[in-house]
Amino acid sequence: MSKNRVSRRQFLNYTLTGVGGFMAAGMLMPMVRFAVDPVLKANASGDYIATNVKVADITNEPQRVDFTFDQVDAWYESEVTGTAWVFKNDEGKIVALSPVCKHLGCTVDWNADKQNPNRFFCPCHYGLYEKDGTNVPNTPPLAPLDVYPYQEKDGILYLGKAQPREGA
Numbered sequence: 001m002s003k004n005r006v007s008r009r010q011f012l013n014y015t016l017t018g019v020g021g022f023m024a025a026g027m028l029m030p031m032v033r034f035a036v037d038p039v040l041k042a043n044a045s046g047d048y049i050a051t052n053v054k055v056a057d058i059t060n061e062p063q064r065v066d067f068t069f070d071q072v073d074a075w076y077e078s079e080v081t082g083t084a085w086v087f088k089n090d091e092g093k094i095v096a097l098s099p100v101c102k103h104l105g106c107t108v109d110w111n112a113d114k115q116n117p118n119r120f121f122c123p124c125h126y127g128l129y130e131k132d133g134t135n136v137p138n139t140p141p142l143a144p145l146d147v148y149p150y151q152e153k154d155g156i157l158y159l160g161k162a163q164p165r166e167g168a
């Protein structure tokens with residue numbers, strides 16, 4: 001008889017360990033996939049969202065544009081309202097600015113401060129921005145307002161995800 005002979009007890013141990021391992025893997029894989037899947041999914045940040053604004057109606061006076069979209073944060077899906085200040089600049093190019101103040105995140109308003117006409121004004125700490133979104137020196141914000149990339153489809157304005165201005 002060989003010394004390497006497997007005893008009945010060892011055989012049973014190996015078999016049960018192997019079968020148990022397969023069963024555990026079969027149960028754990030769906031749970032791991034459930035836990036990780038939403039994180040691995042590509043998010044929709046590259047998508048453009050339709051507004052209710054016709055490109056032809058955009059003037060050189062900033063107008064507040066609200067738009068809604070579905071946002072998925074891992075397992076939680078919600079409807080979010082976004083806002084942009086939209087106008088055409090002197091070259092006729094559309095500009096869409098984020099209303100989120102770059103100081104501490106309050107919401108800026110257009111032409112709301114009588115002493116600073118034709119500027120964006122943040123009431124929280126008297127932040128000021130020029131019409132093109134550039135922060136006014138010696139006021140609290142240290143960077144220009146973020147800019148939305150935009151597209152025109154069938155005459156309607158679509159907005160992407162607001163980005164910090166290059167060089168800001």
Ligand code: FES
Pocket residue numbers: 101102103104105106122123124125126127140141
């Ligand atoms: S949050 Fe806008 S100036 Fe402070």
